Amino acid sequence: MAADSSCPQCNSVNVIFSKKRRLHVCEDCGHSFDISPLNLA
């Protein structure tokens, strides 16, 4: 169970949470998003 946040754009798991911006930022593609991991079935 390593399903924390993953980038919805590139599926990278190298995602950090920016407290300043209150959103998640992908370190690989730079995409930022404001969602928790979606458990896509």
Ligand SMILES: [Zn+2]
């Ligand atoms: Zn990404």
